[in-house]
Amino acid sequence: MTTRAAWTWPTLHDGQRTVLLDMLIHGDMSRAELARRTGMSRGSLTRLSRDLTALDLVEEGETDAPLGRGRPAERLRLRPEAAQFVGFKLTGEALYAAVTDLTGAVLVTEEHPLESRAVEDVIELMGQVVDRQRETYDRVAAVGVCLAGDVRQRRGMTEMVSSYFLGWGKVPIERLIRDRTGLPIAVANDVQALAAAHHWFGAGRGHRSMVLIGLGAGIGVGAVVDDKLLQGSRGRAGKIGHLPVECSGPTCDRGHAGCVSAFVTIPAITRAAGTDSLDATFEAARSGDRRAHEALVAAARGLGAVGAYLINMFDPEKVIITGEGRAVAEYIPAELQDSLRSRLDPDAKPLQFDVQPFQFSDYAWAAAISAIQRLV
Ligand SMILES: [Zn+2]
Structure with a gap:
């Protein structure tokens, strides 16, 4: 059996990130529209969209029919299959998981009862879910976790301050999951993650x-x-x-x-x-x-x-x-x-x-979106 080097999310510079972010939030659009929205020149946008196309994140889509006598505008389109994101919602009883594509669409959801709330057991369970998903999806770019609890930034990493439902005190959760999976990790409070997810891809879009x-x-x-x-x-x-x-x-x-x-x-x-x-x-x-x-x-x-x-x-x-x-x-x-x-x-x-309709896996979807937001 040969081992392939695992795909990793490319390092983007500010201009590339700005374009990608605008397309994520506002959908596919023409370069002219992007230029207007981001305030960048058409020349810069031609260069940036070429970069993002070379990175396989974006592709030139079909052209819009011209209104009147103008030239048809080629639309830039995000490639949903360019990357996948694994999101987890952790409660005192269960681990909910969702995998999304680059546009936040849910590909699969899972639910696992927690047999133990011990930190190392929960981290291992998340690691196993990620391992298994990576057998199906070969471009898993990042992992997001959300839970009802307080998180804070400490030395550039997110740590859990406390979670009542899990009975956890301080836990360096980002480092633990990163060490287990080798992927970039986002950790967020669950309601905040859900608000951010609805803002980008749900009922708050626009x-x-x-x-x-x-x-x-x-x-x-x-x-x-x-x-x-x-x-x-x-x-x-x-x-x-x-x-x-x-x-x-x-x-x-x-x-x-x-x-x-x-x-x-x-x-x-x-x-x-x-x-x-x-x-x-x-x-x-x-x-x-x-x-x-x-x-x-x-x-x-x-x-x-x-x-x-x-x-x-x-x-x-x-x-x-x-x-x-x-x-x-x-x-x-x-x-x-x-x-x-x-x-x-x-x-x-x-x-x-x-x-808005609700199921518990929505929080796992939101966690996956926070993983997208962590990279873009
Ligand atoms: Zn009260």
Whole structure:
């Protein structure tokens, strides 16, 4: 058996990266359009697109039919098959994996129950998934990992500060996975990664400013302002879990009366409703159960308050809600909007929430996108 040298992502200079980035975010386009968008000269773009074509990342696509008497413009097209990216979402129970192509399209997803939460076992499991995917895909360029937890930069590497669900303290996660796989690694908070992924390739595409609310067992926010994801000094931007939304009411596990975690999260809703799942709460409410109905109304109003605060703070063009608890936004939209409007700055525009479908592997997709973003 002969061993081939593994393919690696090429080192790109700033101009090449700018063009690739613009095509990733805005899709295939003509060189003239790229010149207009990036402010580069046509000559530079001819050179850069030749470089990217030689690197197999881009190809000349079919020509646009000319409008009127102009010459047809050749479109530059990303080659989706130019590279693959493996993304992981890690929870306390399972490892979700997704492989995407260069344009963020999902090629395959997998789910593996965690038999051990020990750091070395989890890293080894990720390593095995990457090894196996590399038997199928010969241009795996980078790996992304996201999880509910705090990450920070330290000496040029990302380390995990803490993850409640995994029971991890400080873990040099980027170095460990890089050492196991030999690939560039991106590590991100899960909600931030999902916001960044929707900004490039999902419901936020084409919007310079957007916020994403991830609602499930907890609640978190990812904010993109002027095309930049807000991460904060310790990757903790968007921790709104204990934001107060009512002056009184039930308390959260920290003893705050009326905070978001006391009303809006799935555990808060099921506790208030006396049910054992969110689905059961909806079912009970629809068949006339007062207590379940009121728990959902309180959650919808809390969510409206969160939306108002986000709009006041970040002035987004779009508010996306996703996660296992997203249906709360659709139960009584009028209550949500009423709560939102009552807290909005008088001149702010009341946005409708864009409720996006969700499955757990979306976070793995987002992690793969963060791997693309790490390289470009
Ligand atoms: Zn609280």
